[in-house]
Amino acid sequence: MGMFDEIRCEAPLPDGPGTTGAWFQTKSFPHPSLSRFVITAAGRLVDLAGNDCELDGYIVMYTIDPEPPHDEAGPSAKAWREYRLRFTAGQLQTIERVTASMPKDRNVGLASCRCFDVSQPPDSGQPSS
Numbered sequence: 001m002g003m004f005d006e007i008r009c010e011a012p013l014p015d016g017p018g019t020t021g022a023w024f025q026t027k028s029f030p031h032p033s034l035s036r037f038v039i040t041a042a043g044r045l046v047d048l049a050g051n052d053c054e055l056d057g058y059i060v061m062y063t064i065d066p067e068p069p070h071d072e073a074g075p076s077a078k079a080w081r082e083y084r085l086r087f088t089a090g091q092l093q094t095i096e097r098v099t100a101s102m103p104k105d106r107n108v109g110l111a112s113c114r115c116f117d118v119s120q121p122p123d124s125g126q127p128s129s
Contacts, residue, residue: 003032007061010041013083014097024061024083028110039085043092051116055087058108060098084108 004025029035037053039045045053065079082098 002027003034005029005032005035005037007037007039007045007059009039009061009083009095011039011043011092011095013095015081022063024063024081026059026061028059028061029113030110030115039092044090045087045092047116049116052090052114054090054112054114055110056089056112057087057110059085059087059110060108061085062098 004027007024007026008021009024010021026032036048037045038048045055045059047053060082062080062082065081083095084098085095086093
């Protein structure tokens with residue numbers, strides 16, 4: 001299975017308002033480690049400490065809904081949702097739903113990303129006693 005990170009997206013998704021705020025998995029970041037991130041409504045990706053990751057490039061995020069989408073009928077309908085997000089200078093530019101009809105010959109990935117160690121409390125600047 002491998003490690004992954006999680007992203008909550010507060011920005012509007014192409015599926016409409018009912019999908020905003022859902023948690024997604026991603027393996028787009030270097031060294032996935034079950035870290036959690038948020039894409040703010042303003043289109044910035046931040047870690048849970050509020051650090052802006054200043055992404056450049058593409059990430060892919062995905063989830064399986066507990067219920068099939070309303071536009072797919074039948075018991076065999078898959079509830080898989082996958083999105084490709086493009087960031088430039090830290091700002092979200094586009095979100096597109098990945099579909100079976102999309103070309104498979106595109107390579108997407110991150111050009112750059114700021115990473116922070118949020119496992120340690122911030123340094124207060126005071127000497128330790």
